[in-house]
Amino acid sequence: MATKVLVAASTKPIVLSILSHGENYGYQIIKEIEQLSNGELNWTDAMLYPVLSRMEKEGLIQSQWVKMDSGRKRKYYRITPEGKKQLEKERSQWLNVNQVFSHLWGTNGQGFQFT
Amino acid sequence: MSFNIDQAIKMWRQKVQQSKAMEPGFLEELESNLLDRYEEYLIKGLEPAEAFAKAEAKSMPDLPLLAKEYDKAFDPNYQTNRMRNSFLWLLPSYLKVALRNLARKRFYNIINYVCLAIGVLATTLALLYLNYENSFDQMIPEVEKKYRVGQTFRSQNYSLLGFVNYNSTEPAMQLQHINAVGSIKGVQEACQFFTFPEPIKVRAGQDDFNTTDILKTNTPGAFFDFFDWPFLEGTLDDFTENINTAVLTESEAKRFFGPQWRTQDLSNQALIIGETSYAITGVIADIPPNAHYDFSIALHQPSLDYWGARTYVKLEDKADPVAVAQQMKANMSTINTRLAESELFGGILLQPLTSIHLNSNLLYEMKPPGDKRYLYIIGIISAIILLLTISNYTNLSIAMNASRTREIGMRKIFGAGKSQVAWQFNLESIVLALLTLPVDALGLRALIPWFNQFMGTEIEASILSKVSFWGIIVLVTIGVGFLASLYSALYLAKHPVLKLFHGDLASKMVEGFSTRKAIISFQFVLLIGLCSLTLFVNQQLQFVQNKDLGYNKDQIIYISLSGDSSRYATFKNEVSQIPEVIQVGSGSTMGASSFNQTTYQLTGTSEVFDDAYNIDLDYSAINLLGIETSVEDYVKNPEMAPERITLINQTFANKLSRQFDIAPEDLIGRTIIQEPEYTDEETGEVGFPYQVAGFFDDINMFSLREKVGPMFLTVTKNPRYVYWASVAWEDASPTAIIEKIKGKYETLQLDQAFNYRFLDQNIEELYQNEQRIARLCIYFSLIAFAVAVIGLIALTAYLTTLKKKEIGIRQILGASTLDILRRFNTEYLILLLISLLIASPLTWYGVSRWLANFAYRIDLNIWVFLVSGAITLIITTVSVSLIAWKTIREVPINALQETQ
Secondary structure: OOOHHHHHHHHHHHHHHHHHOOOEEHHHHHHHHHHHOOOOOOOOHHHHHHHHHHHHHOOOEEEEEEEOOOOOEEEEEEEOHHHHHHHHHHHHHHHHHHHHHHHHHOOOOOOOOOO | OOOOHHHHHHHHHHHHHOOOOOOHHHHHHHHHHHHHHHHHHHHOOOOHHHHHHHHHHHHOOOHHHHHHHHHHHHOOOHHHHHHHOOHHHHHHHHHHHHHHHHHHOHHHHHHHHHHHHHHHHHHHHHHHHHHHHHOOOOOOOOHHHEEEEEEEEOOEEEOOEEOOOHHHOOHHHHHHHHHHHHOOOOEEEEEEEEEEOOOEEEEEOOEEEEEOOEEEEOOHHHHHHHHOOOEEEEOHHHHHHOOOEEEEEHHHHHHHHOOOHHHOOHHHOEEEEOOEEEEEEEEEOOOOOOOOOOOOEEEEOOOOOOOEEEEEEEEOOOOOHHHHHHHHHHOHHHHOHHHHHOOOEEEEEEEEHHHHHHHOOOEOOOOOOOOHHHHHHHHHHHHHHHHHHHHHHHHHHHHHHHHHHHHHHHHHHOOOOHHHHHHHHHHHHHHHHHHOHHHHHHHHHHHHHHHHHHHOOOOOHHHHHOHHHHHHHHHHHHHHHHHHHHHHHHHHHOOOHHHHHHOOHHHHOOOOOOHHHHHHHHHHHHHHHHHHHHHHHHHHHHHHHHOOOOOOOOOEEEEEEEEEHHHHHHHHHHHHOOOOEEEEEEEOOOOOOOOOOEEEEEOOOOOOEEEEEEEEEEHHHHHHHOOOEOOHHHHHOHHHOOOEEEEEEHHHHHHHHHHHOOOHHHHOOOEEEEEEEEEOOOOOOEEEEEEEEEEEOOOOOOOOOOOOOOEEEEEEOOOOEEEEEEEEEOOOOHHHHHHHHHHHHHHOOOOOOOOEEEHHHHHHHHOHHHHHHHHHHHHHHHHHHHHHHHHHHHHHHHHHHHOHHHHHHHHHOOOOHHHHHHHHHHHHHHHHHHHHHHHHHHHHHHHHHHHOOOOOOOOOOHHHHHHHHHHHHHHHHHHHHHHHHHHHHOOHHHHHHOOO
């Protein structure tokens, strides 16, 4: 399990990244993250929805209620141009961090020995 | 029943909506999420009910957390809002409401105020006392490494260490003795001294002063190093360099040389005691009252004129006192060959200095030791008063605040949480409690001198100006205020909003078994307990004072003589001429602290015992004390009597008779050897033989805490040396007779202070602690009853205002005043009976543990509990009836017209 601090820091870029592949809704986002991280990042609903609201308030994403064939409504989220800019910033930061670790630990982290 | 998804969703919504900050938009999104999960579980093949349950569990883990997350994400002022809800932010508002409420119900709040003030005052006083008793010897530097050396001899423990040749030990030997103690492994430093409590005549300048508590030491440097009494004038070096030097305490310097003693050069002055002149080398601060010994003058002498010395050691870091004591015992031959060779020597005691006051019970203590049990008693009594105060407040505030339900309802509607409502009530009582502080400060200022005099303590009033002291008191006060309001705060805060507006809380408080009744029962238990405790303690004291001790204790006075037979003969001759004097005698003094016992062996038997006391009296003393003996003829006509005979007491005779199967009368003529372990090197005689000439009835020479043991009484016609003369008198006041005897005494031209003691006063002092506790019990019981009665009166007054209409209707329907009063009192009667059943066994247990200290004691009588119950009942009934009657007297129609 990832630490609380790491989860908090990575939530925003992960959500932006997922939405950069196309619009999506809350439950699907939770599921995708779970699959991509092999269950390591286990987000709760209590965490995601408030984050989505805040990001929408910050203008990074937009939401829209869509009525489905079953007659049920679902709220879909989409990334905004502002959000894409933010994602680009975040991406370069995370890559920098990633690069440091790659140098230190080897590309896949296998070559590193604790001495 | 089949699963209905719509119904399930509806219920889920209801649940979620209870959470605060749950806005409609969020709710719908969460619902959509829930359904997404639900559908997926359905696809996986789960039954609908199970699928919903699982989805609900997963999507809704923690409602408050969810609300908090939304709050955080949504509200830019999240941090500020949190602060605004905090206690400190709301404090001014709480305070405003608190003060308004205190002003509103003035009568009841004044009562609460008075009770709180009494409670805090009693607690503070108890804290001061406990603090004082625990502060003994703490002022001595590195006290944790310092110990007093005592010895075990026969079966008794002594608070001093004996010299090799008792009083005749040479100065060099005395020093060798202490040096040997100092060179024991683990001992860093050792000193010795002795204090003499009896008044001695000291000449300073042109005047004579009777001076008590003179300290003599032959290890002056080590003594001051050890105790570090601070010098105000002069130096330690001057005191140690020469012998026959003296150091005065400040108050003695004032007494001898006047308040301006600092302006005089005392180093030119000398003190003359007996034949010796002592150069004054310094003045030290007075010895603090909470040291385990006291002295007025310290004298540097080559030797101590006593059979042993107060011996103190400072141990090296990490030295083990038990090991050091064993070392001393093992190396006793280097310290004291007599003890090392004696079969009666049982070992060395090392007492930590700080434990002397409360934990020591050795022979010949310098100050009467404190008693832990009395610390507990005072602690318990003050706790009882405090509990009464707190329960009073709780009870009254439950009743009073029950009518504040609408206020609480409004607070809750405006968003106050449980803890915020509770804080309002807590704060009100804390404010009220804090308002008592000025009263407490004034009260303490007035009470401390009285308390000191009463309890024999010396708590300094200067403590009242210490910040740390008030810090503690403020904390205690806040604690009392908080506890007092805790119950009503929690009780009122827990009610849901709607119920608060029904307004039936106040009248509901009146009916049924409530916390109020539980608290009143609790108060009754405390009152009955305290009352019976007081009665028992005073009964025992009465018993002690009235018990036949085996001798007359009234109108007998002891005069210190310290002289040989001729001096005594002159004194007796002179004093006998005083018309009011009946008889003059001499010998051991009654009403004494216990002293050393002696070993003995009945000739013809092999067993040696070590539990007998040796006392001596002349024939006149036996007569004037009225001690019953089997040799009455001799006592009445001493001229006919032998010069010297030995009597044994009844207990002794019975013991020997049982032990060796001899009829008591056959003991007459038998010889008992004292100290059979001693053999005279010249004559080869073993011990000291005493031939039993008769018996005397048991006398309680010591306190009644101790059982009468075997006693030898040596009766003489003309004693060789007389320490104390006893004088029996009649038809004169104590002061008058003292004056007359003093006049005769002065004609003897003795070079010593006139020192006297009344026998009944001696005996009374044996029970000083008990007397103090007994009186304190009475005072505290009165306070406790007062607090409880005030509380009960206030509560009844309040409840009768609620029941006004009921009383009015009952009166219209024909109920008499008596009927109504009976209704009011019956409920208390039942509570009182329950309380009696709870309080009696508890008190029984406590009192019997206390009584176990007395060898002679009262039987616990069940009537005392019933009397205590009756006293409580009468006080309760009278106060309740008086208050209720006030309401009943009003014309019923007025009560019924009132809109409530």
